[in-house]
Amino acid sequence: MFDIERWQEIFETLRKNKLQTFLTGLSVASGIFILVILLGFSSGIQNGVKSQFERDATNKISIWAGRTTKGYKGLNPGRRIQLKNQDFNKLSNDYADFLEYESANYMIWRALVNYGKESNNYRVWGSLPDYQFIENSDIGEGRFINESDLNNSSKVAVIGNKIKQDLFKGEDPIGKHVSIYGINFKVIGVYYDPGGEDEESQIYIPLTTAQKSFNGADRINNMSYTVKMPQNFDKGVELSQNITLAIEDQLKQMHTVAPNDIGAIRVNNNLEEAQKIFSLVDVIKLIFWFVGIGTIIAGVVGVGNIMLIIVKERTKEIGIRKALGAVPLSIVGMILQEAIFVTMFSGMFGLILGLGLLEVIGPLVKNDFIKYPQVDFNTALTTVFILVIAGAFAGFFPAYRAAKIKPIVALRDE
């Protein structure tokens, strides 16, 4: 391997066989290039999907009610199911052991909000203090709603960063008043949400205030919880699935809804969704590796083929070398080292080209589901390892063939 004479020999033969060397290199380089790009994008997809789930806490369970679609116990279909404070209190109480954060929400879908001359329609949530954590929002300035706001039904509001930009135009909103349908609320905080602009265009006020000020009485639109997560992700998924089912059953009984009515009570489970998508991402990753490895195998077969042709073309030379005293091992070593060198060199070229391309286009990719496509160090190392193996494979059969040729047969070759 470290015989300098051998290297001189190899460089000489490669220089004299430029076309074959180039073709060999091209097939390996493109194989590795494609693998790197595929791996980059599979990690990009992974990052993208992860960031989609950053919108809300992954272990969130969200409960909505609608109209019944089936008749049940003498009640007609089309009946509207209304969630109330007592539903929330009952569930919170029954499942206290398993729940982490909890919030009942009363919501105004589109409320007219003014600040000075600026006005716009935003969604307003009457919520509990925990909702900040369920929504995964960051309080950038000021604070979120707290217990005493709730107890006093204070007219305070936490606005999203987008609203701050729309209505306040760079002014500091904390302590200023916005009016919601003509009722003044003091801004106590601004929040940011990794989920993006939509998630930052909402206003949170205390649930009690919302119900009193906007005609809500004891009605709520939504209940949200997060599940206490055990260490094991799969256990967590199982637990939250069980809780989801139990809550759904219980609510259906409480509101006399048919067990198989999927419209009246809907319980969404983020974790289950997350697991589905994550396993889909795993499948995508697997497919990409599969395609990439396939490409490399094609490259290796190509290299092997070209090496075979080279060996065939150099049969006479091999005969001459044998006549001059070359032992089979030195012929094998020469061919094998040549193959490994060519695959390594061109593979590295493909690797660097691929990494370079990812580096350049990575930041330009503006898609919610593909973010920061890149290949990490370990993956790059793995591909290099694959390269060496591939080179050895590609060289083995031609080398074996070359070593087996009888000198007299090789010399007769024209």
Place this chain on the structure above:
Amino acid sequence: MIQIKDLHKSYHMGSNSLHVLKGINFNVKEGEMVSIMGSSGSGKSTLLNIIGILDEADSGSYVLDGVPIKNLNEKVAANYRNKFLGFIFQSFNLINYKSALDNVAMPLYYQGIKRKERIEKAEYYLEKVGLTPWLNHLPSELSGGQKQRVAIARALASNPKVLLADEPTGALDSKTSQEVMELIQGINDEGKTILMVTHEHDIAQMTKRIVHLKDGVIIDDSPVQQVRASVYV
């Protein structure tokens, strides 16, 4: 130097087989210069290849410098070729992408000699064959006679016991043939054992002994009065 007893060799092609050597017996002593003659297809090359350990006989015995050559594995065979034998071929068999110097240095590479020493030796032998100005030329830039002289320098480089030449002048015109033969005679004058295959009578006359091959056996083996090669014919 060479002892051959009852050597047989057949070629098999499918169900046909061709019995080429049918019991060859002859010895070559150190310092001899022998030519093997015979018509085309009489088995001259076959015999020389067996002597050169490039091929193997089916039966009979062959002893080279006291070493029985039989059932050698390819590694040992390669070492013996390198140590005992120098080859000169009709078609030169130079490696076309290597310079004259590197071609001549190649057998030394397989002896494990360091590059500096290889180059020195190769330069020495190329000077001996009168090619010092052509050291760095590729074979394609040389004439036929020059190529054969590179091949002779290469055969000498490893200082072998025996020089084997298969129709060394077969691809050369008569003037160049004389030049090459003059060179080979000079090498023999210095004491090197030379075994040469030719089908040309006047070339055979330039050796010291002619072995005549016909129908797979030696029909004549006699010394000759050596005719010196002359560049001025």
